[in-house]
Ligand code: AMP
């Protein structure tokens with residue numbers, strides 16, 4: 222099979238790598254890919270942007286591609302899956318209508334309400350005045366969200382009214398463009414966050430292993446939010462009973478509500494959840510795609526060939542695939558970022574030591590790199606994901622950080638405490654300081 226993977230991050234590197242695990246996959250094309258996918262055997266980068274719908278369609282047609290797997294949300298929200306379907310190209314990723322579950326928080330909230338899915342109480346506004354008035358009646362703490370896609374930057378968990386009002390000013394002031402034409406204002410949920418990515422063919426929905434990421438840039442989960450600085454899977458406190466509850470009260474009702482709207486959803490439905498201290502799961506957000514960096518720990522644990530899972534979804538036969546098989550191991554991944562991220566950062570620094578790290582048995586997924594003249598260079602805020610598999614988290618953590626130590630580039634930043642929430646070790650106190 223020839224497969225196109227759309228995107229250029231660590232998630233897409235992990236998807237391409239995992240697809241090539243199966244002899245059924247003879248060729249992967251990454252559009253546009255990165256320095257990691259450029260060097261993956263069986264994979265070729267093609268310089269077509271992830272949002273170039275016609276470019277992707279033309280390429281897939283001309284090269285007789287059997288399946289297109291879409292990594293990021295933007296092309297899905299722009300209608301890539303719909304377009305490929307008009308060309309009779311099988312695609313893993315929902316239609317534009319399905320992608321609304323991520324692309325419009327107001328739409329997702331209405332769907333959750335209709336399906337009685339547990340989520341924070343919310344109200345939607347399309348003027349600053351009405352929104353500000355609501356904030357004043359509700360008081361703080363309160364959560365303010367731009368409705369549309371804002372690359373993870375449209376959410377403010379405000380601890381004071383003034384902070385919430387300032388967020389409204391930014392949103393209605395145009396900081397997020399059309400994504401800020403509406404706001405969702407909701408109550409604060411307390412608890413622990415967990416990501417449950419589920420695959421679906423539109424009829425059956427099957428969760429993957431739960432994962433937990435570290436979103437804040439600083440150690441001890443402090444500082445600004447990022448796309449994720451580290452992640453691990455599975456999550457020890459997410460019991461089979463809790464997973465069953467998530468399946469019954471969140472995933473299945475969400476799929477049912479999509480069906481009620483006439484949406485045949487094929488792809489990943491990603492539930493970002495808050496589990497309250499009482500143990501009740503609430504939806505914080507839905508995404509219409511694989512998570513990044515969650516994919517970089519979840520896929521390495523998957524024993525069932527990924528191509529079998531994705532093909533079963535695309536062909537509408539997920540129910541007969543049988544239970545997914547998982548390795549009897551855990552995975553932990555550390556993100557190496559360019560200094561300054563999530564603010565401004567440098568690009569173009571030489572990266573050294575990746576083969577040494579890999580020789581130690583870690584997986585190195587490239588998130589923001591470029592391959593040029595036989596060398597890798599930094600090319601994004603998040604540069605590399607160093608993933609270690611081990612029988613337990615303490616070993617996985619030590620192994621991942623040993624791999625990290627082998628890699629060098631100017632201004633490299635990473636958190637030294639990934640996994641601390643589930644480990645009793647003192648790693649976050651500087652045990653891994655280089
Ligand atoms: P979202 O883009 O909706 O996932 O929001 C980004 C982050 O903001 C989430 O991962 C949470 O950490 C936080 N967040 C969003 N909504 C809430 C909420 N209702 N209560 C508490 N935290 C929230």
Ligand code: GLY
Nearest residue numbers: 434449512513514
């Ligand atoms: N890890 C968060 C996301 O993929 O949205």
